Amino acid sequence: MRNRCFRVLLTMIVGLAALAGRAEVTARPDSPPPTAEAGGYVDVHAQKGITCADCHGATPAGAALPAIPRERIPQLCGSCHSDVNRIKKANPSLRVDQWAQYKTSVHGIKFEHGDKKVAICTDCHSAHRILPASDPHSSIHPKNIAATCKRCHSDEEYMKPYGVKTDQFAGYVESVHSKAMVERGDLSAPTCTTCHGSHGAVPPGAASVAEVCGSCHVFQAKHFGEGPHKQVFADLGLPGCVTCHSNHRIKHPDDQFIGTTKPAACARCHKKTDPGGRAADAIHDRLLYLDHEIAGARAVLDRASRSGMEVGDSQIELSQAGDALMKARVSLHTVLPSRVEEDVQAGLKITSKAHAAGEAALHERTQRKRELLIPLLAIFAVTFSLCFYIVELERGGN
């Protein structure tokens, strides 16, 4: 009897151990096993009084916690996080559509079809070290999102079965968006989830990329929509912004980005002699011209300022020429030289005025130096007269 009980108990233990092992077999490396430190007070669940048993189930004291099977995790998390009444007690501002969104995402759809390699809740948020997105240590803090996504999406071996490229992170870290986030600390700069979504993550389609970029770059998107490229790109099935600017490795475009001389983006499709190429070169030349005029006007005003002339108002006005140049660089998305010329002309009007003001200031400077001679001559004449008078006075015995 005793032997039989012992054998049953042993079988149960082994079975439980096997279950625990199986739960981890397809999971990506994540947070370490729960310890007092890892699952300590910093975890947002622990802060709200949620215990191990709330997820793992009640176990006798001292017994090891059973691991939660991977296929059950989204549902388990969703059971609370989709419950409005439960969540609003803990954090009224927290959304409750994560699970619903997840089910529409590429990850969620594949997961439903039995692919256990795709990301689930704990892969991004961690299991026991869940921190709010506002915490800089959180895996979902804006600065850390790209690194979180990278864990899978930069792993060539892991992503091979999906036929998805793995250069997104490498491209992103070179982009202006990453630099804005990392170097300038601008947390509003886009990261992976900004364009792809977080729980409902999907790559934007060719037709909808401009919508994604245009949510921030409103005027560029508007001008693109006004120009001939919109229809042409749609007909060719090319994604709007990405065709020229790339999707992840988005570099800061300078005036050399437009035109038909490499490395200009236009040169990928247009030659110098075709209408598009001629338009690109015309826009490029006008932008450079305005930039040159602004620099010239600034140099004159700086020279006048350094020589002591007051040209503050003109310098402030000249900054509006810089605004005009910026507008021209935005309106070039129409790829219509006539449209760009409107902004260029507005800028040239300002630079011309500033240049004239600077030259006038320098001219006045020279005038002042010349005019100084008159009072100096008068003063020296008076001084000389005084000296002469003193000599005469004292020669006369006074």
Place this chain on the structure above:
Amino acid sequence: MRATETVRQWVDERFDIEELLALARHKTVPMHRFSIWYYLGGLTLFLFIVQVCTGLLLLLYYRPSAGEAFESVQYITSQVKYGWLIRSIHSWSANLMIFSAFAHMFSIVFLRAYRKPRELTWVSGMALLFLALGFGFSGYLLPWNTLAFFATKVGTSVPGQIPIVGHSIMLLMRGGEDVTGATLARFYGLHVAVLPLITFGMLGAHLLLVQKFGMSVPPSVENKYRGTPGRLREMRFFPNFLLRELVGWNLVLAVLLTLAVFLPWELGTKADPFASAPAGIRPEWYFLAQFQTLKMIPSKVMSMDGEVLGILAFGLAGGLCFALPFLETLLGRRGSLWVRVGAALGLAFLGSMTVYGHFAK
């Protein structure tokens, strides 16, 4: 000539100016190898007159409020005919006046012109020097540019370190906890009303005392001509010395005009109280020595606050300067030597710290 004679007679019949003119005719100035230093006092007076004249012209356009001060100075400099010239002359003349006042003071010390009976002439002169520094300090803020704002912020925080009364003094100077439009308003009042009023009074007293006691002769010259006082040459103040002063004033006027045209005073950028102080902010050169000294004093000196110690030391030095004539008497036979050594060390300290402060990072 008949017309001038008629006018002179008319005035003399009513105000009896003949007596004053007789006094002026008899006043003489000793002529010796140190006579050149006698011109410094008149030069300082001339520069003060320039300040008053240019200041009155600037007053016509200047607006003493935080919202308008900078713009009004900008207007004066760019729109008002010869406004740039008046403003630059006013700024350069201020600096030259303070330099001239210091030079005059040190020349008095080294020529020992503060000796009996000229002690009060010295005291009134010291008061005028401090009034000139007050003019410089209060006037510096008026353009309300970045440099002026932060220099005033630093400058007004220094008296705040004085034990017990420091905070009250700082509040009085600033018109509040921070440098604001209230500070500008009271600095303006100080600069155009309070200080001129006091200065005119003190200047009148100083000139009266100079007239009363005449020009001092340095002890070395006195000793040289002790047996034969008649051999010490003298020139009449009016018109000989005065004509020479006019020559000097003309030349200084030429220098002022040249400086104003070739090195016009900068307008700077409008003060932004919410911005952080620009790196390397420092006061004008006449406060640079004290500023640099306070920067170099360790934070703790024998368990006392270093900055407080520095401020108290400056206060003590100022007090000793005022009491110089009486101090020399107290120090006995070697008093004059101690005073001259002290003055030389003081001059060397001020000069070297000013230069160091200018080039220090």
